[in-house]
Amino acid sequence: xxxxxxxxxKKKKKxxxxxxxxxxxxxxHSFVSEQFRTIRTNITFSMPDKAIKTILVTSATPGEGKSxxxxxxxxxxxxxxxxxxxxxxxxxxxxMHYTFLLQNARGLSNLLTRQFTISEAVNSTDIPNLFVLTxxxxxxxxxxxxxxxxxxxxxxxxxxxxxxxxxxxxPLLSVTxxxxxxxxxxxxxxxxxxxxxxxxxxxxxKSSLEASKANILGVVLNNYKIPHNQYYDQxx
Ligand SMILES: Nc1ncnc2c1ncn2[C@@H]1O[C@H](COP(=O)(O)OP(=O)(O)O)[C@@H](O)[C@H]1O
Ligand SMILES: [Mg+2]
Numbered sequence: 001x002x003x004x005x006x007x008x009x010k011k012k013k014k015x016x017x018x019x020x021x022x023x024x025x026x027x028x029h030s031f032v033s034e035q036f037r038t039i040r041t042n043i044t045f046s047m048p049d050k051a052i053k054t055i056l057v058t059s060a061t062p063g064e065g066k067s068x069x070x071x072x073x074x075x076x077x078x079x080x081x082x083x084x085x086x087x088x089x090x091x092x093x094x095x096m097h098y099t100f101l102l103q104n105a106r107g108l109s110n111l112l113t114r115q116f117t118i119s120e121a122v123n124s125t126d127i128p129n130l131f132v133l134t135x136x137x138x139x140x141x142x143x144x145x146x147x148x149x150x151x152x153x154x155x156x157x158x159x160x161x162x163x164x165x166x167x168x169x170x171p172l173l174s175v176t177x178x179x180x181x182x183x184x185x186x187x188x189x190x191x192x193x194x195x196x197x198x199x200x201x202x203x204x205x206k207s208s209l210e211a212s213k214a215n216i217l218g219v220v221l222n223n224y225k226i227p228h229n230q231y232y233d234q235x236x
Pocket of ligand 1: 066
């Protein structure tokens with residue numbers, strides 16, 4: 001173990017610099033964090049024949065919790081000791097630089113136009129083993145860049161440096177970006193804000209993933225209220 005926590009006089013929470021509070025960092029023993037670890041386990045065991053190295057996180061519509069889930073999954077995989085990079089591939093509405101309080105002058109869009117190398121663009125975070133590649137400046141042609149051969153090459157380069165690459169993507173029903181990416185990733189997680197998004201939209205999202213031959217790892221029900229038990233008031 002490289003990480004040696006200092007002996008604290010009293011039980012004191014380690015301060016991690018975050019722009020948006022992540023439950024897996026702020027409260028790693030909570031029910032919600034436990035759910036994220038369950039998702040991690042399920043992903044790890046979902047394909048016995050093939051290691052899942054690249055994971056796409058998407059949803060049917062905006063605001064369903066893609067970025068929140070991508071960030072928390074990154075944290076729980078990193079807590080397992082794996083070297084993780086979260087890539088903000090939402091080149092239309094990027095948010096990872098806010099979550100991890102990072103500059104966004106260098107990111108994925110710069111890599112796709114070969115202005116910087118991976119080592120120049122990837123950021124470390126306050127969480128051991130967790131790295132973030134922000135979106136970079138918003139380009140005029142996200143779908144074109146994401147479908148380019150350079151994107152394939154960037155993914156291959158990232159695979160050499162990291163154990164798992166988590167891509168945060170735009171919603172499926174608005175633009176083609178997530179469909180394009182799903183075809184390039186080993187697995188796709190569909191985030192569904194249960195109770196808010198219409199069933200029909202989820203079906204359309206699933207069909208679009210199937211059309212692009214995505215490997216759907218599973219569906220994460222975000223905001224799901226477990227009725228009539230002690231966890232009713234938990235937010236997940
Ligand atoms: N389970 C949840 N409970 C409460 N708030 C949530 C939950 N999931 C996401 N949010 C909040 O909803 C908003 C949208 O989430 P976000 O992850 O940015 O969605 P997306 O990336 O799909 O657009 C954010 O403010 C986020 O903090
Ligand atoms: Mg988002």
